[in-house]
Amino acid sequence: MTDLKLSHSIPRILLLAVVAGFFSATAQAQVVVNPSVLVRVGITPLTGGEGRMATEVLGADLKRTGMISPVDGGSGEYAASGEVTDSGVTGKLVNKKSGEEVFSQTFSGKARAATHLFADAITKAVTGLPGFASSRLAFVSDSSGAKELYLGDIDGYGVRAITHDGVISASPSLNHDATKLTYTSYKSGYPDIYLIDLSSGGRNRIAFFPGINSGPSFSPDGSQIAMTLSKDGNPEVYVMPTSGGTPVRITRTRGAETSPSWSPTGDRLVYSSDDRGSPQLFISSSTDVSEMDHLVTGNSYCTKPDWSPDGKLIAFTTRIGGQFQIGVFDVASRNAHLITTSGGEDPAWTADSRHLVYSNNGRLYLLDVVSHQSLPIETSVSGAGEPTVSR
């Protein structure tokens, strides 16, 4: 229908521009000059009872960043070592060129969780970008017969069902530190929005207006939730405080607005609207009804946008030739391109603004948008969709 200007691979120049953008934002980044060269971090096996497991987890975490090559202790530009204790991991990183200790720090928690924190500290130190090894992952799966919520680590470890309601659960959103989760549930028979406290398991119904209450999304600081409500006669985007209160209307159209996602500064929302006939992406203010800025992607079907934590990119689901793929819209240049070729839906950025978790045919994947490498996230759960990650 429309001329598809989306290319199937990122042009080299754009790719370099994106990478350059990542690093220009992080002036304190050491060493990384050429983004095609991985930073080599030598890992001396961690000591302690669970040292073997922690060493494996650390290496896998660093490799997953796409920017670090974990190598044997003794080689590499950096040297990582540490000890697993009962209360956490004491980790040390040394810059071998200068001989300086970059950090020596205790990461508390169980061995596996503390190792993820150690990996994120190394990632931050050597690339300047936040790591996502310690991020949590939530998604829905219908493998039990009904769509239930699942929660685990972003590497797929420890995934388990956290609802057993036997009704439709949908569209989970984790807050930045994974202490809260908001989602849509048909527990009442209708789609209502619920808030779960992940430390206590306490669950409250927070939006249950007539019509649909759906697609909740936490603001970057977790203080507000954007959502779709149809209480006024049509599915529109609203924002309400996480602590409760009256939803403020953000859109006013005759179409359906869905899947709001916040800018990192929290002052704008990107969402999908079919007011012009087919679903397209728009940005508007997160405080009141304002002008809608149409993001022209060259494709007639664009839904489920997710704004990257660095504010530069918006990932979305698009329909091309009857198949669903992931696209990325560059906010500054206003260009869009495809980043999957074999299918994908529901992209969610990780903390580094470089990786996307997405679903395809009931499986979850982690995609590096710079290298275009896509790796399955191994869980024992089939029928998975609608992933969300803390960041």
Add this chain to the structure above:
Amino acid sequence: MNKKCLAPLLIAVTLALAGCKSDKNGSYTDMGADNGTLPNGDKVDLSGGIPPTRPGGDFNPDKDVNYGTLESDTVYFAFDSSTIPGAERAKLAAAAEWLKANPGHALFLAGHADKRGTPEYNRALGERRALAVREYMVGLGLPAASLFTNSYGSDRPAVQGDTEQAYAKNRRVQIGVIVQK
């Protein structure tokens, strides 16, 4: 798209303008206002739509709706559309006749989408289909208070499968009768 919304809108605007005439002698003179707010005027809701409601009490749409009675009046839609196809409208007229012949009952309009697309967009699409059917039936003279809606998005297909035939059967609004207790 949304042409059906224009007719009631025009009527509403016409009524609103008629209401601006001065009370007694039927002559309207103040043409000075150019910002759209005339003296004694009000505003029409340009976003359209009749706000949905939920039945009171312990009504549960999973238990208290009988979809058997009006099963043959299920309305089907085109892909990514909430416009009621012309050929489907006779079903709604039939359902409206049933409700007029059975006063005291209320109908439950359950909107659905096929599995293609993101779940959130499909939920809104199902809602818009249900609300479009409700608006159409209000236009047939049924009270809005006797018409309730819900959307199940793509989560409750009538037919499983990845064929266009299956998809066509799943893009629908089911019309149920609310069971009286």
